[in-house]
Amino acid sequence: MRAWQVCELGDPADVLELVDVPEPVPGPDQLRVRVDAVALNFPDVLLCQGKYQERPPLPFTPGQEVCATVLDGPRAGERVLGSTPAPHGGLAEQALMPVTSAFPVPDGMPDAKAASLFITYQTGHVGLHRRAQLREGETLLVHAGAGGVGSAAIQLGRAAGARVIATAGGPEKVQVCRDLGADVVVDYLAEDFVAVVKDATEGRGADVVYDSVGGDVFDKSRRCVAFEGRIVVVGFAGGRIADAPTNHALVKNYSVVGLHWGLYRTYEPEIFARTHEALVRLWEAGAIDPLVGAELPLEDAPAALARLASRGTVGKVVLTP
Numbered sequence: 067m068r069a070w071q072v073c074e075l076g077d078p079a080d081v082l083e084l085v086d087v088p089e090p091v092p093g094p095d096q097l098r099v100r101v102d103a104v105a106l107n108f109p110d111v112l113l114c115q116g117k118y119q120e121r122p123p124l125p126f127t128p129g130q131e132v133c134a135t136v137l138d139g140p141r142a143g144e145r146v147l148g149s150t151p152a153p154h155g156g157l158a159e160q161a162l163m164p165v166t167s168a169f170p171v172p173d174g175m176p177d178a179k180a181a182s183l184f185i186t187y188q189t190g191h192v193g194l195h196r197r198a199q200l201r202e203g204e205t206l207l208v209h210a211g212a213g214g215v216g217s218a219a220i221q222l223g224r225a226a227g228a229r230v231i232a233t234a235g236g237p238e239k240v241q242v243c244r245d246l247g248a249d250v251v252v253d254y255l256a257e258d259f260v261a262v263v264k265d266a267t268e269g270r271g272a273d274v275v276y277d278s279v280g281g282d283v284f285d286k287s288r289r290c291v292a293f294e295g296r297i298v299v300v301g302f303a304g305g306r307i308a309d310a311p312t313n314h315a316l317v318k319n320y321s322v323v324g325l326h327w328g329l330y331r332t333y334e335p336e337i338f339a340r341t342h343e344a345l346v347r348l349w350e351a352g353a354i355d356p357l358v359g360a361e362l363p364l365e366d367a368p369a370a371l372a373r374l375a376s377r378g379t380v381g382k383v384v385l386t387p
């Protein structure tokens with residue numbers, strides 16, 4: 067079968083190789099699946115570069131979330147969505163899924179949307195509800211709102227009854243955030259989002275900031291977070307990890323909240339099934355709907371990951387073998 071492999075670390079466009087490999091053999095707690103659609107994530111880029119918190123031994127196949135069909139055993143034929151960790155990731159015709167990370171696809175959901183309902187939406191749901199305790203009527207500021215993580219957070223924030231302010235880089239992405247339902251949108255490459263947030267909240271600031279960019283964006287977010295606000299540290303797509311001065315948190319009474327969704331595998335694995343059920347209910351109610359910005363063939367993986375790494379994508383990019 068065909069699979070993209072990383073044999074040495076580096077930028078995806080330089081190091082990914084499309085190779086013919088034997089079909090993967092599942093262990094006792096794994097399912098062998100046919101990949102119907104694989105959704106890309108920024109961490110796939112970091113995995114190829116060796117900059118992710120997990121560093122699988124080489125060679126490995128990246129691609130961490132799929133919609134797939136189970137090939138063997140009692141669940142054969144079942145349509146599932148969930149995670150395909152390296153080394154047998156989803157950028158391939160077949161992959162391996164942990165039994166505990168393969169969830170039923172809701173009826174009527176297309177493959178590309180189903181592949182996109184896992185990482186970013188689970189992260190958003192856990193991040194906004196469990197970690198940030200977002201309440202109805204609060205103001206949520208979502209950075210990089212047109213991206214994968216951001217587009218999910220805008221929809222989940224709206225579904226929670228929050229007022230959503232989004233930032234995005236450039237007019238096309240601003241429009242994407244508007245279409246997703248954000249109440250106020252800032253092109254943060256052209257305009258100071260701190261002033262816009264203060265203006266939109268009568269000086270109070272945002273109750274929850276959902277920050278997947280970090281660096282200067284985190285630094286500026288501290289200036290427009292509300293009294294008793296929560297800044298959720300989701301990622302560092304901007305490339306710099308910011309410092310969080312504790313004296314500033316003290317004088318403004320806000321919290322900096324870390325979010326590592328995958329870590330619940332160790333501490334509370336049952337959260338994934340619970341969150342999946344909540345997401346399916348929201349999808350069935352029409353409250354969320356994954357934004358698939360591009361659907362491409364599997365062969366396009368290196369170019370698609372390069373675009374994702376350089377701010378060239380909106381929503382989710384999904385590949386089909």
Ligand SMILES: NC(=O)c1ccc[n+]([C@@H]2O[C@H](COP(=O)([O-])OP(=O)(O)OC[C@H]3O[C@@H](n4cnc5c(N)ncnc54)[C@H](OP(=O)(O)O)[C@@H]3O)[C@@H](O)[C@H]2O)c1
Binds near residue numbers: 300377
């Ligand atoms: N904490 C967790 O558990 C968790 C889970 C999943 C993902 N993440 C993290 O969340 C972040 C977003 O992931 P994603 O897959 O959804 O990616 P994405 O948001 O679709 O793409 C990254 C976006 O970040 C913005 N950005 C700002 N500065 C950038 C720069 N210098 N280079 C590249 N992008 C930049 C861009 O949007 P603009 O052009 O609008 O600025 C870009 O589109 C990543 O850091 C990822 O590691 C964390």
